[in-house]
Amino acid sequence: MAVYENASEITVEMMNLSDASARTAASKSHSDEDGTTVPGGKLLRCVAVSFCLLCVLQVALNISLRLALSPPPGIDASFKNLTEERDEFRSINLRIEESYKTLTEERDELKRKLSNFALYSNQGWVYFSGSFYYISSINKTWQDSRDDCVRRGADLMIINSKEEQEFTRKYRQIMWIGLTDRETEGVWKWVDGTLLTTSFWHSGEPNNYEGTNEDCVAVNYHDYKNSWNDLECVIKNFWICEKKMTL
Structure with a gap:
């Protein structure tokens, strides 16, 4: 800025400078509105x-993901088939496991029975028609004979068929069997509590011979198919035990 001595000249110069500044600002504002010189735009x-x-x-990206995740045609049916096949395989597997368990139990039961067969055979028992039989080598009363059978895990023999009756005849000994009317006279019961239905009494038996109290039964007359004889229970005879055991 020039310095003049005259005050009026100084005033004029200052006014000129103010006008120039105003024109410069207006020009800058105009340039901003046109957008030609504003960096922020x-x-x-x-x-x-x-x-x-x-x-x-x-x-x-959304389109790509949708295409990637969308199942191809027919996939639902294939998935359903696979699910059904899986369920069928599971069902088959369960049946196999159940069959295996059943077979294992049957195998163990057969082993147990075979072990018992060997045990009883070695102890002198005889197997016939689903049962093991033990024929004593000494004589005892009917009750003592039964007690011996029970200690062996058996009981006195029960005869329900002609085959069992014929089996007893081949030993040709007087042997106690598990039939008695000790509870009620004339009501014959087997040792398992069942009533007598099939009998093989010898002719004239039972008879309480000569007024004696004959309440127990033995196989006696071996030459006859019907060989049963009622005897006093205190008489000592051989006896035959029976233990049911089937394969």
Whole structure:
């Protein structure tokens, strides 16, 4: 700025400077409105373009994911078939496991029976028609004979068929069997509590011979198919035990 001696000249110069500043500001403002010289406008345009690109990428990504995750045609039916096959295999596997368990139990039961067969055979028992039989080698009363059978895990023999009756005849000994009317006279019961239905009494038996109290039964007359004889229970005879055991 020039310095003048005259005050009026100084005033005029200052006014000129003020007008120039005003014109410069107006020109700058006009340039901002036109958008030709504002750096911030470029930044806004870049942000807008970037945002549009991101939107396009998002749409493309959504479409790609939908295509990737959407099952191909027929996949639902295939999945259903596979599920049904899986369930069928599971059912088959369960049946196999149940059959295996049953077979294992049957095998163990057969082993147990075979072990018992060997045990009883070695102890002198005789197997016939689903039962093991023990024929004593000494004489005892009917009750003592039964007690011996019970200690052996058996009981006095029960005869329910002609085959069992014929089996007893081949030993040709007087042997106690498990039949008695000690509870009620004339009501014959087997040792398991069942009533007598099939009998093989010898002719004239039972008879309480000569008024004696004959309440127990033995196989006696071996030359006859009907060989039963009622005897006093205190008489000592051989006896035959029976233990049911089938394979």
